[in-house]
Amino acid sequence: MVIHFEILEEDIAGRTGRLKVGERVVRTPILLPVVNPHLQPVLPKEMKALGAEGLITNAYIFSRSEEFRDRALASGLHEVLGFDGLIMTDSGAFQLSVYGDISLTNGEVIRFQQDIGSDIIVPLDIPTPPSADRATAERDLSVTMSRLGEALALCGEKNNVAGPVQGGIFPDLRERAGRSVGEMGFSFCPIGAVVPLMESYRYRELVQVVMAAKKGIPSSSCVHLFGAGHPSMFALAVAMGCDVFDSAAYALYAREGRYLTPSGSAKLQEMGELPCACHVCRSHTAEELRQSEESERLLAIHNLSVSLAEIARVRQAIADGVLFELVDERCRSHPLLLDGYRAFLRHGEALEKRDRVSKRRFFYRGQESCLRTEVIRYHALLKRLDLPSRVVISLDGTGREGFDLTLFFKPPFGPYHPALCETFPIGQCELPCWDNEMVSAGCRGMRVLMESHLETEFSVTCPPEWRDLLMSELPGVQVIP
Ligand SMILES: [Zn+2]
Numbered sequence: 001m002v003i004h005f006e007i008l009e010e011d012i013a014g015r016t017g018r019l020k021v022g023e024r025v026v027r028t029p030i031l032l033p034v035v036n037p038h039l040q041p042v043l044p045k046e047m048k049a050l051g052a053e054g055l056i057t058n059a060y061i062f063s064r065s066e067e068f069r070d071r072a073l074a075s076g077l078h079e080v081l082g083f084d085g086l087i088m089t090d091s092g093a094f095q096l097s098v099y100g101d102i103s104l105t106n107g108e109v110i111r112f113q114q115d116i117g118s119d120i121i122v123p124l125d126i127p128t129p130p131s132a133d134r135a136t137a138e139r140d141l142s143v144t145m146s147r148l149g150e151a152l153a154l155c156g157e158k159n160n161v162a163g164p165v166q167g168g169i170f171p172d173l174r175e176r177a178g179r180s181v182g183e184m185g186f187s188f189c190p191i192g193a194v195v196p197l198m199e200s201y202r203y204r205e206l207v208q209v210v211m212a213a214k215k216g217i218p219s220s221s222c223v224h225l226f227g228a229g230h231p232s233m234f235a236l237a238v239a240m241g242c243d244v245f246d247s248a249a250y251a252l253y254a255r256e257g258r259y260l261t262p263s264g265s266a267k268l269q270e271m272g273e274l275p276c277a278c279h280v281c282r283s284h285t286a287e288e289l290r291q292s293e294e295s296e297r298l299l300a301i302h303n304l305s306v307s308l309a310e311i312a313r314v315r316q317a318i319a320d321g322v323l324f325e326l327v328d329e330r331c332r333s334h335p336l337l338l339d340g341y342r343a344f345l346r347h348g349e350a351l352e353k354r355d356r357v358s359k360r361r362f363f364y365r366g367q368e369s370c371l372r373t374e375v376i377r378y379h380a381l382l383k384r385l386d387l388p389s390r391v392v393i394s395l396d397g398t399g400r401e402g403f404d405l406t407l408f409f410k411p412p413f414g415p416y417h418p419a420l421c422e423t424f425p426i427g428q429c430e431l432p433c434w435d436n437e438m439v440s441a442g443c444r445g446m447r448v449l450m451e452s453h454l455e456t457e458f459s460v461t462c463p464p465e466w467r468d469l470l471m472s473e474l475p476g477v478q479v480i481p
Contacts, residue, residue, distance in 0.1 A: 002021060002022055002158060002159060002160045003019070003020075003021050003120065003159075003160055003162075003187050003188045003222070004019070004020040004021075004187070005017055005018070005019050005020075005028075005187055005188070005220065005221065005222035005243075006018045006020070007220070009318050009319055009356075010318070010354065010355075010356050011239075011317070011318040011321050011322075011323040011324075011355070011356055011359070012239040012323050012324060012327070012351055012354070012355050012373060013214070013239060013240055013241040013351050013354040013355070014029070014238040014239045014240075014241060014314070014318050014323050015028075015241070015243065015318065016028060016029070016315050016318045016319060017222070017243060019086070019188075019222055019243070019244070021086060021119045021120060021160060022119065022160075024054075024085065024086045024119055026053040026054050026085065026086050027053065027315065028222065028243040028244060028315075029234070029238050029242070029243050029244070029245070029311055029314055029315060030053060030054055030243070030244055030245070030311065031052070031234075031245045031246070031247055031307055031308055031311045032052075032054045032055050032056040032086075032088055032244065032245065032246040032247075033047050033052055033055050033056070033246070033247060033248075033250060033304055033307075034055070034056055034057070034058075034246055034247060034248035034251070035047075035055050035056070035057040035081060036057070036058065036061060036248075036251075037057065037061065037062065037065065037067075037068050037080070037081070038061070038065070038067075039251070041251050041254060041296060041297045041300040041301075042250075042251070042297065042300050042301055042304055043082065044081045044082055044083035045082050045083065046301070047083070047304065048083060048085060050301070050304055050305055050308055051308045051312070052085065052304075052308060053085050053086060054085045054086030054087065054088065054119075055081070055083060055085065055086075055087055055088075056087070056088040056089065056090060056246045057077070057081065057087065057088075057089055057090075058089065058090045058092065059089040059090065059091055059092065059109060059112055059113045059116065059118065059121070059122075060090070060091065060092025060104065060109065062077075062089075062112075062116060063092075063104065063109075063112050068080060072116040073115055073116060076116060076117035077089070077116045077117050077118055078117060086119050086120070087117075087118055087119050087120075088118065088119060088120040088121075088122070088162075088246075089113045089116070089118040089120070089121055089122065090122050091109045091110075091113070091121070091122040091123060091124045091125070092104060092109060092124060093122070093124055093125050093126065093127050093164075093192070104124070105124070106123055106124040106147045106150055106151070107150065107154060109123070109124045110123055110124075110151050110154055110155070110161070111154070114155070118160075119160060120160055120161075120162055120188060121160060121161050121162065122161070122162045122164060122190065123144075123147045123148055123150070123151040123161060123162075123164070124147055125144040125147060125148070125164040125166060125192060126140040126141075126143050126144050126147075126166060127140075127166065127192050127193035128140040128141070128166055128167065128168040128193050129168070129193060129196055130168060130169045130193070130196050130197055130202070130205065131196075132168045134168075134170055134173075136168070137166075137167055137168030137169075137170050137173055138173065140166060140168070141166050141167050141168075141173055141177055144164065144166045144177075145177070145180060148161075148163050148164075148181065148184060148186070149184070152184060152185070159185075161186070161188075162186065162188045162189065162190050162224065163181035163184060163186025163188065163189050163190075164181075164189070164190045164191075164192040164226070165177045165178045165181055165189050165190065165191050165192065165213045165216070165217065166192050166193060167209075167212075167213070168193070169197075169205055169208070169209060171208055171209070171211075171212035172212070174191075174209055174212040174213040174216065175212045175213065175215045175216040176216060177213065177216065178212075178213045178214065178215065178216025178217035179216035179217070180216075181216075181217065182216065182217055182218040182221060186221065187220070187221050187222060188221065188222045188224065189213075189217050189221050189222070189223050189224065190223075190224035190225075190226045190244075191209070191210055191213045191223065191224065191225050191226060191242070192226045193226070194206055194209060194210070194225065194226065194227060194228070195226070195227035195228075195229075197209065198227065198228060198229045198230070198233070201334065201336040201337070202336070203233070203236075203336050203337050203339055203340025203341075203343070204336075204339045204340055204342075204343040206340060207236075207240065207340050207343040207344050207347075208343065210225065210237070210240045210241075210242065211240060211344070211347050211350070214240060214241045215350070219241070219354070222243045222244060223241055223242050223243050223244070224242070224243065224244035224245070224246070225237050225242040225244070225245055226246065227246065227247075227248075228242070228245045228246070228247070229245065229247060229249055230249055230260070230265070231260060231261075231262045231306055231307045231310035231311075232261075232262060232263055232264055232330050232333050232334065232337060233330070233337065233340075234307075234310050234311060234314055234330075235310075235314050235317070235323065235326045235327045235329075235330045235331075236327050236330065236331055236337070236340060236341060236344060238314050238318070238323070239323055239324075239327045239344065239351075240344065241354070245311070247307055249303070249307070250300050250303035250304040250307055251300050251303075253265060253299075253303055254296050254297070254299040254300035254302075254303055255296060257269055257295075257296075257299070258299075258303075259271060259274075259299060259302065259303070260302070260303040260306045260307065261275070261276070261306060262306060262309075262310045262313070262330065262333075263329075263330065263333035264333050264334060268286065268289060268290055268295075268299060269290065271286045272286055273286060274286050274289065274302075276302060276305075276306060278301070278302050278305035278306065278309075279301075279305075280298045280299075280301050280302045280305070281302055284298065313326065314326065320360050321356060321358070321359030321360045321361075322359065322360055322361060324359075324362075324369075324372055324373075325361070325363050325365065327341065327344075328341070328365045328366075328368060328369070329365075341368060342368065345368060345371040345372070346371075348371055348372070348373055348376045349376060351373050352373040352376045352377050352380075355373040355374070355377070357424075358423075358424040359374070359424055359425070359428065360428065361428045361429075361430065362374055362424075362425045362428055362429040362430070363430050364412070364429065364430065364431045364432060364438060366437075367435075367437035367438075369412065369438070370412040370437050370438060370440075370441035374413075374424075374425045375412050375413060375441060375445075378413045378414070378425060378445065379413075379414065379444065379445045379448045380448075382414065382415070382445055382448045382449040382452065383448060383449075383452040385417070385449065385453070387405065387453050387456045388404035388405050388456070389404060389455065389456060389457060390402075390403045390404045390405075390456070390457050390459075391403060391404065391405045391406075391407060391456050391457070391458050391459070392405075392406050392407070392458075392459045392460070392461065392480070393406075393407045393408075393409055393415045393446060393449075393458060393459070393460045393461075394406055394407065394408050394409060394460075394461045395409045395460060395461055395462040395463060395466060395470070396461045396462060396463045398461060400459075400461060400480070403459070405417075406418070408421070409442060409446075410426050410429060410431075410442070411431070411434060411438035411439045411441060411442030412437070412438040412439075412441030412442055412445075413425060413426060413429065413441075413442060413445055414441075414442040414443070414444070414445020414446050414448070414449065415442075415445060415446055415449055434466070436469060439466055439469055439470075440469065440473055443469070443470060443473035443474055444473070446460075446473075446474060446477075447473070447474060450474070450477075458477070458478065459478045459479075459480050460474075460477055460478065460479050460480070461479070461480055461481075462479050467479065
């Protein structure tokens with residue numbers, strides 16, 4: 001396998017890394033803009049100037065084009081596109097999903113991609129639409145798997161083939177596919193056929209599909225979320241462990257006069273201001289951009305700039321250990337994205353195993369914060385705390401005489417030893433005024449502590465306004481005045 005992936009830093013299940021294919025190295029997470037040689041609102045060399053380190057194009061379109069096929073075969077894809085970064089090619093599986101049939105075999109598609117010098121090539125997998133029933137998904141998957149086997153046999157040592165993970169919306173099929181692809185030796189795994197879910201904002205199901213696939217794919221593999229997408233979902237997808245994105249959205253949205261932002265899109269027609277720092281927005285008013293003869297092209301440049309900037313922001317958030325804050329912020333830009341975030345948080349136990357030990361901060365941003373991995377991990381740690389026989393847990397922040405130890409209380413975590421007040425997460429946790437959800441979560445921590453230390457006698461001090469909630473969460477707890 002000539003595709004090497006090295007993980008550098010991690011946050012939640014997200015990671016920054018280095019993807020190396022032959023001599024070409026790119027940083028991940030990465031966005032590969034989609035290039036259609038026939039329709040290029042933005043040239044590949046302009047993409048490079050905007051910061052794109054790689055791109056993706058469609059080998060099937062090249063193979064069908066009289067204009068481009070022979071040139072690509074003669075001088076190579078990088079030369080024809082005028083781009084010396086990483087170039088991945090898709091096989092035509094998308095065309096297959098739209099038109100039902102294409103005129104090339106798996107072997108022909110693979111050989112063609114090799115002959116035009118693509119860095120990462122994709123076999124002709126079968127994208128199973130989310131509407132497909134289980135029998136169809138299983139049948140498609142077995143065809144995909146046999147084509148992956150064929151690809152490995154064809155490529156031998158010089159294997160730069162991606163191993164797509166299919167399986168429709170069935171989590172067990174996705175997991176099994178992910179595991180098989182890993183066992184076959186693929187180190188670059190696109191999760192396929194999720195575009196219909198993203199187009200219809202079915203983020204909850206998208207999360208189920210991606211989390212299931214990730215469960216099967218080896219954690220050392222580079223994961224590509226095929227066809228994603230809109231910058232508002234990059235942070236969430238990265239937090240699940242996706243490393244590579246490709247996007248035609250910058251061009252498709254521009255064609256419809258839509259202006260991308262990291263928190264949604266707007267119609268250029270309705271905009272009075274261009275709230276962005278890219279060179280298009282700073283050198284045009286909204287009216288000038290609408291009136292420009294190059295309106296679509298300029299809008300595509302803006303859309304791509306915004307998408308690439310968001311990927312850079314995600315990478316920085318991982319380096320800083322603040323990915324959760326970014327995911328939370330982005331997922332509040334649309335209610336269905338919030339649904340996706342909540343579905344993601346339901347995988348807290350699995351995510352906790354991957355998450356890093358220490359972070360820059362824990363900003364409480366609402367009830368979802370109570371389900372973060374740091375809270376789950378902290379509650380588990382409480383079980384292992386060494387305690388003397390008489391302990392008071394102080395919710396009001398005051399010490400008490402006559403106890404062997406005073407623990408203080410920080411929601412949503414719960415009781416903490418005074419020696420931990422500077423360490424993560426207690427020391428780096430910033431809260432607004434207490435609310436019911438965070439205090440309830442803290443009481444859950446207290447319950448874990450009490451149930452795991454049956455030899456210890458616990459008392460609690462509590463401000464009057466929280467006494468009712470405390471008693472409903474921990475009936476029978478001994479509250480002292
Ligand atoms: Zn802009």
